[in-house]
Amino acid sequence: MTTQTIAGSAQEVRKKIRSNAWRGITSGVAPGHVQANLAILPKELAFDFLLFCQRNSKPCPVLEVIEPGNVEPFITAPQSDIRTDVPGYRIYREGQMTAEVDSLVEHWQDDLVSFLLGCSFSFEPAMTDAGISLRHQEMGSNVSMYITNIPTTPAGRFSGPVVVSMRPIKRDQIVRAVQVTSRFPATHGAPVHIGDPAAIGIKDISRPDFGDAVDIYPGEEPVFWACGVTPQAVALNCKPSLMMTHTPGMMFITGQRDADYAVL
Amino acid sequence: MTTQTIAGSAQEVRKKIRSNAWRGITSGVAPGHVQANLAILPKELAFDFLLFCQRNSKPCPVLEVIEPGNVEPFITAPQSDIRTDVPGYRIYREGQMTAEVDSLVEHWQDDLVSFLLGCSFSFEPAMTDAGISLRHQEMGSNVSMYITNIPTTPAGRFSGPVVVSMRPIKRDQIVRAVQVTSRFPATHGAPVHIGDPAAIGIKDISRPDFGDAVDIYPGEEPVFWACGVTPQAVALNCKPSLMMTHTPGMMFITGQRDADYAVL
Numbered sequence: 001m002t003t004q005t006i007a008g009s010a011q012e013v014r015k016k017i018r019s020n021a022w023r024g025i026t027s028g029v030a031p032g033h034v035q036a037n038l039a040i041l042p043k044e045l046a047f048d049f050l051l052f053c054q055r056n057s058k059p060c061p062v063l064e065v066i067e068p069g070n071v072e073p074f075i076t077a078p079q080s081d082i083r084t085d086v087p088g089y090r091i092y093r094e095g096q097m098t099a100e101v102d103s104l105v106e107h108w109q110d111d112l113v114s115f116l117l118g119c120s121f122s123f124e125p126a127m128t129d130a131g132i133s134l135r136h137q138e139m140g141s142n143v144s145m146y147i148t149n150i151p152t153t154p155a156g157r158f159s160g161p162v163v164v165s166m167r168p169i170k171r172d173q174i175v176r177a178v179q180v181t182s183r184f185p186a187t188h189g190a191p192v193h194i195g196d197p198a199a200i201g202i203k204d205i206s207r208p209d210f211g212d213a214v215d216i217y218p219g220e221e222p223v224f225w226a227c228g229v230t231p232q233a234v235a236l237n238c239k240p241s242l243m244m245t246h247t248p249g250m251m252f253i254t255g256q257r258d259a260d261y262a263v264l
Numbered sequence: 265m266t267t268q269t270i271a272g273s274a275q276e277v278r279k280k281i282r283s284n285a286w287r288g289i290t291s292g293v294a295p296g297h298v299q300a301n302l303a304i305l306p307k308e309l310a311f312d313f314l315l316f317c318q319r320n321s322k323p324c325p326v327l328e329v330i331e332p333g334n335v336e337p338f339i340t341a342p343q344s345d346i347r348t349d350v351p352g353y354r355i356y357r358e359g360q361m362t363a364e365v366d367s368l369v370e371h372w373q374d375d376l377v378s379f380l381l382g383c384s385f386s387f388e389p390a391m392t393d394a395g396i397s398l399r400h401q402e403m404g405s406n407v408s409m410y411i412t413n414i415p416t417t418p419a420g421r422f423s424g425p426v427v428v429s430m431r432p433i434k435r436d437q438i439v440r441a442v443q444v445t446s447r448f449p450a451t452h453g454a455p456v457h458i459g460d461p462a463a464i465g466i467k468d469i470s471r472p473d474f475g476d477a478v479d480i481y482p483g484e485e486p487v488f489w490a491c492g493v494t495p496q497a498v499a500l501n502c503k504p505s506l507m508m509t510h511t512p513g514m515m516f517i518t519g520q521r522d523a524d525y526a527v528l
Contacts, residue, residue, distance in 0.1 A: 043311075046311055047307075047310055047311040047314065050311065050314050050315060050318065051314065051329050051331070054314065054318070054326055054329060055328075055329075055339070062318055064319075065315050065318060065319075067315070067419070067420065075319070075417065153339065155331070156331065182527060185449070185527060189527075263446060263449065263453075263527060
């Protein structure tokens, strides 16, 4: 495995991953292409999970659902294979991680339903294009993520709090940040909160629950977006007999473009 | 039954419908409140139908799904009852209408899942507010609807063509009509086609498949939006053992406001 980045189209990159020629963090890979979070669950939980995502579309924006037993995301990446084309996978049983693997081929079951969910990698380039710099990129670190006191709307067996990502934004750029990210509802969309972390149950902004802490400078406010960690956290919270996901940071690269998902 | 309109809040109107004090076409009733198409299916078809709606969100925008056996739309209209609060219902067995009834109480089953889907009643006021007049309203007729050659993306047992509604728009107002309706993705959103009906498989614009024909004046183009008739047509096409719907024009009136669903 290498952590260096890789050039090429989405299809070329997926082929290199499938053939074991490259594995790594996908940030910046195949620029302009939509990357996706992956959650795989048994069919018996699929309706509840899809309904959960429908009720909570800001943290859980569904890009594609692959029907039971099928492995090809025919809408977002025809001819790809969800079992082999992600750089790394995690397998959870009863809510506990039991394995981290390079391929799901040997672990596949005919009753598995795969969910591809939007990722904020799609709106970050639009923010930098608009002149809004991203602190975690400047610092070379992961974005800060926090468990909030904002409840999701439960569905069937699934419930739990919304997880958010935070980016410090200069006060005179907050309006622009709202506008730019509003154009991408399929990848978390507009912020869920601006300013005071305590108002959404975050006790210490310097201690994120996931990712890295970043500096907040004078003249900036912390701005919070619904985060794709939410669906995995909520799904694991219900301790499904089996759940498979991507390894964090190693996303599925679709053949669709960020611009395909922009509204207005 | 009376076809005259009725004043009052969404809650008051639902109460009058429930108590049999009023039944009628809901166009213009409880202005500003989101109205919804209703489709009720057995649980065994619920995952496929929800996935079909997710894959075809322009014709099939899901506002709420009520879980198996439950009758209260707790998100869009708390304390209401989906079995009694719609002015009229149709019952279909094996794809054939077998009854038209005022209440579903005696027909209810514990395995039924109710889907509330967006309706273009929510973007039409925004169009008239923007100075775009609606020919079917001027003519006092129903909107024209057509079966197209645009395929939906199939899911499980569900497939079929997209049904569209058509509104003639002055050429210099087409851009504004696109902008205004784009703000309402939960109620069909932006048009799917502008101009030439033949390009989407409509042979004779003067003979709609549903609703009434309307005049198209010189200087206007026919503009087509995805239509909420699509999900019912597609669902009936698969001849489910049981399906219940609202009677056309007699929608479910939610407690939510059109503005709650506007983006940007």
